[in-house]
Amino acid sequence: MSDSAIHAIAGAAGGIVAMTATYPLIFLSTRAAVETKNEPKSTYQAVIDIIKREGVLGLYSGLDSSLLGIAVTNGVYYYFYERSREAILRSKGAGAKALGTLESMLTGLIAGSATTIISNPIWVVQTSQAVRTMGADNQPAVVKKLGFFETAKNIIAKDGIAAFWRGIGPALILVINPIIQYTVFEQLKNFLIARRTTRLRAAGGAAAAVAALTDWDFFLLGALSKLAATTATYPYIVVKSRLQAGSTKYKSSVDGLLTILKEEGVEGLYKGIGSKIVQSVLTAAILFAGQRRIFEVTKKALSPVIAK
Numbered sequence: 001m002s003d004s005a006i007h008a009i010a011g012a013a014g015g016i017v018a019m020t021a022t023y024p025l026i027f028l029s030t031r032a033a034v035e036t037k038n039e040p041k042s043t044y045q046a047v048i049d050i051i052k053r054e055g056v057l058g059l060y061s062g063l064d065s066s067l068l069g070i071a072v073t074n075g076v077y078y079y080f081y082e083r084s085r086e087a088i089l090r091s092k093g094a095g096a097k098a099l100g101t102l103e104s105m106l107t108g109l110i111a112g113s114a115t116t117i118i119s120n121p122i123w124v125v126q127t128s129q130a131v132r133t134m135g136a137d138n139q140p141a142v143v144k145k146l147g148f149f150e151t152a153k154n155i156i157a158k159d160g161i162a163a164f165w166r167g168i169g170p171a172l173i174l175v176i177n178p179i180i181q182y183t184v185f186e187q188l189k190n191f192l193i194a195r196r197t198t199r200l201r202a203a204g205g206a207a208a209a210v211a212a213l214t215d216w217d218f219f220l221l222g223a224l225s226k227l228a229a230t231t232a233t234y235p236y237i238v239v240k241s242r243l244q245a246g247s248t249k250y251k252s253s254v255d256g257l258l259t260i261l262k263e264e265g266v267e268g269l270y271k272g273i274g275s276k277i278v279q280s281v282l283t284a285a286i287l288f289a290g291q292r293r294i295f296e297v298t299k300k301a302l303s304p305v306i307a308k
Contacts, residue, residue: 011078025279032272222288
């Protein structure tokens, strides 16, 4: 099995762990992003209101499709990212071990575009599940919660197959999110390794010694890189969520941004950003640390099989 395939498996597994741990925050940010009323509400109050109306399990509406989505998204992303990364490094010649800024961005663009096109239908289902019990006035509609396949069936019956690619415009624009994330991550990682390697050699280490990063380093680098990416792209996340939820109000991504700005002000473009940033940073931190560890364990476990 190639390293790219193992990275894909590790990315999918790490994503499932991270998504399960942080899903209520995803649910809250999705609800807040789709809500068009200017009604300030703290995360705590939002949680209390949902629990009162829908019970504790209400915070996990759409978890099934989210777990499928994150497994597919991360698996596809890591596969294409690692394959693209390997190809670029090979083209640079023997001994090349790190990507430059533009090379990191190109790699992220390739991986992100492929992932977005393949996984968008899953996120349309997840968004539909998350907002299903919201009434027009943010009161719970008396409806039965639906599973992944029931929700998908309803979407097809109501809007056709094409509905699974609602929001694909802003979703493709949001490919810049992982590009920013992975570019920042790669450059911070390269900087940290170079700095520690210099110190290691200066302290008497071997001339060829290279410093290794810890799980905690990967956790912090993942958190910082995702914080930068989410803050920069959040307005498009709001537009994408509303389109995926079925809104026909906006003609395009830009029209959505301008309409929200006109009707709801700047704060409308950042609804739910608090819980989204906490969730995104925690997810990325857990994912980067977990994916690396799962990759190492999986490769070690498969080594005897591959050797045969």
